[in-house]
Every structure is written in structure tokens, then in C-alpha cells.
Amino acid sequence: MRLDQFVSQAAAITRVDAQQAIRCGWVDVEGKTITKTSTHIDPTAAVTLDDALITLPGDIYLMLHKPAGVVSATEDPEHQTVLDLIDHPHRKTLRIVGRLDKDTTGLLLLTNDGDWLHRITAPKSHVPKTYLATLAWALTEEGAEQLRAGVQLHGEKGLTKPAEVEILPDQQARITISEGKYHQVKRMFAAVGNRVGALHRERIGGVVLDGELPPGEWRELAPVERETLP
Known part of the structure; x- marks a missing residue:
């Protein structure tokens, strides 16, 4: 080193x-x-x-409740970053485990353990991620079935992997995917003629966003939470 x-x-x-x-x-x-x-x-x-x-810090594993308007980056000359929210003495050693769009909220993981990060984000791992989407129009059962079967994304070859989809009241839907294509959830709903107005990540693998963690706040992952991931 x-x-x-x-x-x-x-x-x-x-x-x-x-x-x-x-x-x-x-x-x-x-x-x-x-x-x-x-x-x-x-x-x-x-x-x-x-x-x-x-001495070097030990392995660090954090959960952050990402608010809207914050970018998933370690530094940015124009916008507040998720690292700006982390009051940790070794925050500059942290890396982001699966980024979220600036306007997307919810669960974000950060770590200084490169092997752990790779295991979660590697395409072959197929770690499921669950999102709550607020849509422009109520999702139809036909649209949900298309998402469950896999859809053709604009500019992509082949279909997306089958998703788990739950239609909810108030023009919302819960969707679980096991891929990480660019803006995938938004593009999937666009493929069935809908539009995402707001997106919130609830879960990565077996790690669920702590319901008592306010937006912008973070905490360390418990060992039992880490064990639910690859």
C-alpha cells in the first residue's frame, strides 16, 4: 500500500x-x-x-436515508453529495454501493470494503432491489404483467429480467428488480406507457431502510444486516 x-x-x-x-x-x-x-x-x-x-480504519458499512436533491457522488462542484451528509472521521474512504439518481430517495449503502461492494454490485450477483414508485397514472394489470415478464428498454437489446410488481393505491407501485441498468426502473415504466414522478428505494437484498432513520441521516449496518448480502 x-x-x-x-x-x-x-x-x-x-x-x-x-x-x-x-x-x-x-x-x-x-x-x-x-x-x-x-x-x-x-x-x-x-x-x-x-x-x-x-492505524487504518476497520471495515465500515453504513446505511443512509438519501433525500432528494443530493447526488450520489464523493464530490461535486455544484451540488451537495451524499458524503456531505456523513459525519464520520473516515468518510473520505467510503464508496457508494449502487448509486441513486439525484431526485431518487431512500436506501443507500456506503462502505470502505471494496470486495463487499463488488460482490453486491457485480451483474452476476443479481442482488434484488425494491423501489416504491409514484406514477403519473395508475398502473394497469396489463402493464404489471408486462413488467413481470420483462420489457424492451429503449436502446437495449433483449428484455429486462422478470420483475416482481405490486399495484398499490394512489398511483403507486412497488417493483423489485435484480439488474442495474441506467435509470432502469424509470425506463421500465416508460416501456409500458407510464411515467415515474417519484422513486424511493426501500430495500437492497435483505437490508431494509430503517423506518426510524430520517432523510439525510445515517447509521452503521448491524452484522445481521450485512450477512443478508453476498
């Missing part, structure tokens, strides 16, 4: 600040001062910054 990457993550500072600290001689590895930022070290090595021992 590169020394500047280690210091950045362990001290929860930017990579630029970590590089400056190394060049200034403030970082020791196993008692020896290292000033080359690209030096590769063992992540278990004893590293000190300004004589204080620093």
Missing part, C-alpha cells in the same frame, strides 16, 4: 495533506522517517504521524 494512501486513510486527511506531511518528515514507518510519498508499506506496519501512532 502506498504510504500517502495509508496516511490519508489512517489520519482522515486529504491525499495532498498526507503527501505534504510525508515530504516534511513528519511520518515514520517502523521508527524510520520516510519522505517519499509513493513508498509501499505493509498496512500492518507501525506508522506515526507527528509522533502519534495512526
Whole structure:
């Protein structure tokens, strides 16, 4: 692991600040001062910054109730990002597990565990995701059956995988898909002649959005929740 990457993550500072600290001689590895930022070290090595021992954070798994108007990105020059909502000392090490559109709300997972992220988002995993859609018009049973069978998306070859669909009152529908195509849910409803006005993700695999978690708030996933995912 590169020394500047280690210091950045362990001290929860930017990579630029970590590089400056190394060049200034403030970082020791196993008692020896290292000033080359690209030096590769063992992540278990004893590293000190300004004589204080620093260590990498453990694996982090978070659930966020994403509000509308926030982008699923680590940084954005014009819009508030989901990371801006995370008050965690190692938030800059987090990556987003399956992004949501700016106007889509609901369950978002974040982690610094790259293997876990890949297992969930890999196409071959087929992790189911459940959404509550508010539609322009009430979904017909015929439209629901089309979605359950698979529909042709504009610009795509072949049909979508069969979805689970529940028609609800007030022009709403609950849909569960196991793919992750671009704007898939909105495009699926468009394929049956409808339009999504609002979209809210309720579940990823066995992880359900905490009903007591207000929009914009986050909490750590419980071990039992993590075990429901690949």
C-alpha cells in the first residue's frame, strides 16, 4: 500500500495533506522517517504521524436515508453529495454501493470494503432491489404483467429480467428488480406507457431502510444486516 494512501486513510486527511506531511518528515514507518510519498508499506506496519501512532480504519458499512436533491457522488462542484451528509472521521474512504439518481430517495449503502461492494454490485450477483414508485397514472394489470415478464428498454437489446410488481393505491407501485441498468426502473415504466414522478428505494437484498432513520441521516449496518448480502 502506498504510504500517502495509508496516511490519508489512517489520519482522515486529504491525499495532498498526507503527501505534504510525508515530504516534511513528519511520518515514520517502523521508527524510520520516510519522505517519499509513493513508498509501499505493509498496512500492518507501525506508522506515526507527528509522533502519534495512526492505524487504518476497520471495515465500515453504513446505511443512509438519501433525500432528494443530493447526488450520489464523493464530490461535486455544484451540488451537495451524499458524503456531505456523513459525519464520520473516515468518510473520505467510503464508496457508494449502487448509486441513486439525484431526485431518487431512500436506501443507500456506503462502505470502505471494496470486495463487499463488488460482490453486491457485480451483474452476476443479481442482488434484488425494491423501489416504491409514484406514477403519473395508475398502473394497469396489463402493464404489471408486462413488467413481470420483462420489457424492451429503449436502446437495449433483449428484455429486462422478470420483475416482481405490486399495484398499490394512489398511483403507486412497488417493483423489485435484480439488474442495474441506467435509470432502469424509470425506463421500465416508460416501456409500458407510464411515467415515474417519484422513486424511493426501500430495500437492497435483505437490508431494509430503517423506518426510524430520517432523510439525510445515517447509521452503521448491524452484522445481521450485512450477512443478508453476498
